[in-house]
Amino acid sequence: MIQCKGKIAVLTSGGDAPGMNAAIRAVVRTGIAKGYEVFGVKRGYNGLLNRDMKLMTFRDVSEKLQHGGTFLFTARSAEFGEDDGKRKAAKICEEMGIDTLVVIGGDGSFTGAKDLSKYGVNIIGIPGTIDLDIAYTEYTIGFDTAVNTAMEAIDRLRETSNSHERCSVVEVMGRSAGYIALWCGIANGAEQIILPEEFNNDYDALIQVIKSNRESGMTHQIIINAEGIGHSYGLAKRIEEATGMETRATILGHLQRGGSPTARDRVYASVMGSYAVDVIDQGKKNRLIGYKDGHVYDIDVEEAFAMKKNIDDYQYEVAKILGTRCDYKNV
């Protein structure tokens, strides 16, 4: 009889992201293949606090890969946010013999995991967030699907804006990060993008550009506004009043979080999920899985948290130049 190497619990936490299911599947199947028992924890840290978990089989993760969301459900847990909650979670892990907790989530979930590690629980993090706002990794599960969803929606908005000769303010997600806005800015050829990392609150300058674009013959304009800046309805009103150009605001919202994951999200999530088990198998403790320079890698949780992420300056410049329409300005 094969001896069980240990118990792994896996949970998804924070905002869901397309590809999370692929990551869970990879942790479960690789874990089982390498001799571990793998428990699926329901509803993030809440499920851990309620011992709401189930021993997973290969079959339990069948037909999950292609679906968005997370079949383990997700939550943001107030109780776990408190020290007592983390102490309780650590005690439950000990009592249930869970050697490692794999957390699939964003930076808030990783902060919780880092704090839990102080109570003696070995944690492994897999980055799952559409926001792409985690410093140590160039890739987070869900970003690719979300940005493609937003891009398609903005293509549609451009068509109707063009027909009506309107200005469109489109708000895309990213709690305090502008990556979806930046990527859509380039992918949709937006006339202007407003990113929390870059915007200096100069709305007059923004409106002036809309005016001169209009005066030089541009029939419609797309302004992509990141959620971190927000207030898109107010901005649309202000633009309309200042420019006389009919302006509509559209907030894409949570629809960006759903949908069948792209091939990129499925593959990266699968590779990261398997890699997480390899890291456990190597006896490593408190690591975050990431993607850098074309490879999946792991990094110490404290080291990862010391890093800061900035918007890629070059991409930002490209977005601005390509949206400028200098030919209009020069006529």
Ligand code: F6P
């Ligand atoms: O972190 C992912 C994200 O979708 C952010 O872009 C957004 O600000 C937030 O989650 C929304 O959270 P909720 O689902 O709780 O409204």
